[in-house]
Amino acid sequence: GLGYYADQGSSLDASDGVENFEPIPTCIRELKIKKTTSTPLIEPGENVEFSITVTNHKESTATNVVVTDELPAGLTFSGASNGGTFSNGMVTWNLGNMPSGDVKTLTYTAKTLPNVGSNRYFIDPMDTDQDWFSLDIDGNNEFFTLQNAVVKSGTHAWLATSKPTETEFSLETVLSFTVTGTQPVMRVWTNYNTENGVDAGIVEIRKGLDPTWEQFPDDRVFRNPYPRKVDYQTFAIPFISGFSGNSNGWIQSYFDLSDYLGEEVTIRFHFGTNQDQNLGADGAFYVDEIDVMDMLNYDTEACVTDDDGVTACARAPERGVIVQPGTVVDTDEPGAFSLPMQVQPNPAYDMLHITLGREASGDVRVQLVGADGRTALSRVLNGVSAGQILTLDVQQVPAGIYVLQVESAAGNGVKKVVIR
Missing domain, CATH: 2.60.40.3080 (Immunoglobulin-like)
Structure with missing residues (x-):
């Protein structure tokens, strides 16, 4: 899409473009609000910061503009810019009148609780082939391989080579886990540079002994999601997206597992390529470290109102601030031989x-x-x-x-x- 925020990326790279479908902002004549955070991923006990931008794109002055944002439970208010005040769990700014075209940027900070983080209950660094194996799906003798040249964590990571021939193969595991918690989330590290929109990796899941693999829908990958649609010929599956193009290094993607709550599940990585006349250097799709956690995050809605009765609200993208799993603490048993x-x-x-x-x-x-x-x-x-x-x-x-x-x-x- 050639929307206002579309970006071709590097003029030397055909695989790093970003599509967008939004119109020019000033074409939508209304009072607008946008919320972001400069601290999307934190350790327990660290500070968080939220930024709220209010823009008057109405043709007239917006009068008696008020912005409110509920402080997420578990945070202690530290301070706010632009005269913001805190009372009864709410951060409030009285901005008065905003002429047409005026923009206000507001920020506030808060402290999180120490030793309170997401609850991680499954992790696999994927450093060995003890629990992982690769299957050749289409008979073209291509497989994921375990290598140590490009690694995110630990000593090894898995590689699928993106070749200019038609291939389809998978990386599967004997491991399974039961999805528990109030906000179950799986995180996966990937690093890829493949033919844009054609050669791609996808993540699939299945329940128990069910032989059917399901792809995660786009709306269930909420941080570093699939960047683009994948051609039908790659997997013979219509209307799917995948990890394709250029990630520009390692990225960690977040998958919402709430649809599988209470189920024992297994995951796999599925990679496919097409026949291509371009015989340039092979591309690559790397996978490293999976973990599953009951996510703790701070995510509330900020709203703006004026005398015309206009109300607009917004949340920070990608579930706001996510707290990393807490560190391992000492045992209750003292002594040099204690096991933390x-x-x-x-x-x-x-x-x-x-x-x-x-x-x-x-x-x-x-x-x-x-x-x-x-x-x-x-x-x-x-x-x-x-x-x-x-x-x-x-x-x-x-x-x-x-x-x-x-x-x-x-x-x-x-x-x-x-x-x-």
């Missing part, structure tokens, strides 16, 4: 997610012990990586207070947990 670990949520209702602060090789014993000394749940695992998430299904565990014990050669950890 994080346990979330606590209290727990159905699933208990345990993250260890350092690698534990050999047998790792995890037990949930009741107040009467009886073991309610026990698991033994063979080797656990630092940051790896262990999930216990506690739906059949009676409500009460328990002690979670983790024993390993790397140390022992103890945490008090509540099951409801």
Whole structure:
């Protein structure tokens, strides 16, 4: 689309253009508001900043203009520009009259709670081929390969080569996870430079043992989404979008999993190319590190009104401010041999997610012990990586207070947990 904000990108690169369908802003004669944030991704305890731009594109003066924005729960107000005040959970600006064409930019900052972040309950750095395998879908003998030349995190990442021939292949895993939480989100790192709109990678999901793979709809990829439509001939699927063109480095995309709440799911990466007469250098599509979390974010709606009864509202894009998962904290058991670990949520209702602060090789014993000394749940695992998430299904565990014990050669950890 050749809208007002369309951008061709580099004149030397045919794959980095950005389409847009918006008209010239001044053609829409109304009082407008836009909300953004300069802190879209933060660590727990960091400050957040929101910016609100009010523009009068009406032909007349807007009188008695008032802007309000509800402070998201969990934030502590720090300050506001342009005389903004805070009362009863609301930040307010009384801007008076705004002549036609006038623009006001307002900002406010707030403090987040320390040690309160998103709850991550699945992570895979994708550093080995132990849990991942590639399938040749169309018989052209092309596969994803594990390599260490281009990596986002850890030691390795997976590569699909974009060649000028017709290919279709996938990267699949034996791993699955149950979607839980109030805002379940999956994050994936990709890095690609492929033939624009033709050679593309997509992410697919399926439930349990269902053989049917489903592509994530465009509106479910809400941060760093699929940048463009993909030609029908690539996957023989109509009206789909994908990771195609030039990402200009690593990007982390966010997938909304709420449609699969309560389901055990598996994901895969699906890559396809077309027959091309351009025999230039091969393109590439890299994938690295997946995690799944119950997302904590700060996202409220700012509104503007005037004496004409006009009301316009806006939210910051891409779900506002997202808080990274909290860091692993020390165990309740003191001593040099203690094993740092994080346990979330606590209290727990159905699933208990345990993250260890350092690698534990050999047998790792995890037990949930009741107040009467009886073991309610026990698991033994063979080797656990630092940051790896262990999930216990506690739906059949009676409500009460328990002690979670983790024993390993790397140390022992103890945490008090509540099951409801």
